[in-house]
Amino acid sequence: MQALFGQLLIGLINGAFYAMLSLGLAVIFGLLNIINFTHGAQYMMGAFIAWLLLNKVHIGDWQLGYWSALVIAPIVVGAVGVIIERTMLSRLYKLDHLYGLLLTFGLALVIQGLFRNEFGSSGLPYQIPSLLQGGVNLGFMFLPIYRAWVIVASLIVCLTTWYVIERTKLGSYLRAATENPALVQAFGINVPRMITLTFGFGVGLAALAGVMAAPIYQVNPLMGADLIIVVFAVVVIGGMGSIMGSILTGFGLGVVEGLTKYFYPEASNTVIFVVMVIVLMFRPAGLFGRER
C-alpha cells in the first residue's frame, strides 16, 4: 500500500511537469502554429540557472537560492526565447509549419550540446530549499514537503494561466488572435508583439518547471531531451485545442504512469505512448481537441 501511494505521488509530480510543459507548448502552438522542440532544452536551462544561482552567484553574504531562481530563471529563459522568436522564428511564419519544428530541433541540439560541453553529462545535485525540507507522516504514507509543494505550486501556475487566457481581457485578445490574427490586428492590436510575448511566456513556463524539477531530478543537460518526447505524446493525447484539456491530460497521464510503475513496472516507460496509440485509434483529434 505504502508503495502504491508512493508511486501515485511520483506520478502526480511527473504529471505536474507534463501539465506545465504541455500547457506552454499548447499556448505557443495556438498563436505561432509551431511546435517548440526547444521546450525540453529550455526546461533544462531553467534548472541550470537555478543551480548556477545557488552555487556560483553570491551578493556579499547573501546567497541567491531557490526562491530567487523561481523568478529569475523564467525571466532569463523567456528573454532568450524572445530573442529566438524575433531573430529566427519570425522569418518562418510564411512557410510551412514544419520548418519551425526543424529550426527548434536544431536549436535544441545546439543548446544541449553547449551545456554538455560545459557541465558534462553526469547529473548535478540540487539541494531542497531549507523551508521545504522534511516531510509529514500522513499515516498511510510519508509525504515529503517539497513534493507536495511542487504539486500545489504547479496547480496554481496552471490554473492561473487558464484563468488569464479564458477569463480576462488579455486572454480574449489572445484567443481571438489564435482564431484570426489578421482581423485582430485590424482592430489595432499589436499581434506580432503579442506573438513574441506569448512565446516568451510559454518558454518561461518551461524554465519555471525546470527550477521546480531541479531538487527532484538531478540537474542534467539531457534532462529535457527525453521528457519532451513524452510531453509531445501528452499533447497528442490531449489535443491542443483547450488549455484545461492540457492540464487535465498532463496530471492524468502522470497518474496513469505512476499506477503502471506499481502494477506493471516493465511498461512504465511506454505506457503513455500506448495510451497515445489507443486514443489515436478512437479519437484522432485527441481527448480535448478539435480538428483544424
Add this chain to the structure above:
Amino acid sequence: MATTISRSEPARTGGNLMLIATAVMAIILALAPVAGIYPVFVMKALCFALFACAFNLLLGFGGLLSFGHSMFLGTAGYVCAYAAKSWGLTPELAILLGTIAAAALGTLVGALAIRRQGIYFAMITLAVAQMMYFFYLQTPFTHGEDGIQAVPRGRLFGLIDLTNPYAMYYTVLAIFLAAFLFIYRVIHSPFGQVLKAIRENEPRAISLGYDADRYKLIAFVLSATLAGLAGATKAIVFQLASLTDVHWTMSGEVVLMTLLGGMGTIFGPVVGAFVIIALESYLAGFGEWVTVITGTIFVVCVLAFRRGIVGELSAWWARTRN
C-alpha cells in the same frame, strides 16, 4: 498545407541528364575502393544515403515529415542481425527478413500516423519511435545496451564470402543502386505524380477522386521498407545492431541529411548523407561539439538554405541556362 516544403525539382532538366548523373555516380562509387578511398566509410555513407533517400520519398515527395524513421532502420537491423546470428540465415535472407519486418512495422505505424497531419504527424511518429526504443531497450533478444554483436557476414547466396571487403562493398553498392533506381522509378510513376499532387493540395486531390490516405499509406510503407533495407544492410556491414539506430537522434540525423542535401531532389539525400557522415568521422575527436555543429547546420539550413546543396545547384543551373 498550402505553402509546403520548398520544392526544387530540376526545372525541366529531363530524364537523360538524370540518367547520365546516375551513371556517373555509379561509376565513381564503383571506382572508389580502387582509388584508395576507405571502403568502410563509403559503405557507411551508402547505407545512410539509402536511408535518407527512403526518408526523402516521404518528406520531399509526400510532404510528410516523419520524426521517427529510426524505428525502421533499427527494427530491420535487429531482425536481420538476429536472423543471421541466431538462426544462421544467409545474408540475403537475413536482409530480406529485416526489410519485411520494417515493412510490417511501417504498415502499422503508417495506418496510425496518417490519421493526423502536419505537426501532429511528426509528433506521433516521434512518440511511436520512442516507444519502440524502450521496447528494444527492455526486450531480451536485443541485448539492451550491448546490442547484437559479432553478426556473421556469411556467404551471399551461399557462394560469395562477404568477409572479403570488396565482395561486401560491391554488394552494398548493388543494393544501394537498385534501391536508388527503384525510388527514381516510383517518383516518376503515375503514383509519384498523384503523391506530389496530394502534397501540393490534398483537398483538391481528394475532390479529383484520389484516395489520399491510401496514397500516403503506400508512400509511408515504401519509405519504411527502404529504410529497413538500409538498416538491415548496415547490420551486416558493421556486424552490429545497437540502440543507436533506434534512438531519436538517428531520426533527427536523417532529417538533417535530407534537408542539407535538398529535400524533394533525387540526389540531395545522397549528397547530404555523404557530407554528414564525412563531417562526423572528421569531427569524431571533438566530442560534444558534433552535436553543436549538427544543430547549427540545421538552423542555418532552415533559415538561409532551404533548398539544400543539390536544390541550390540545380536552381543555379536553371538560372545560368536562361
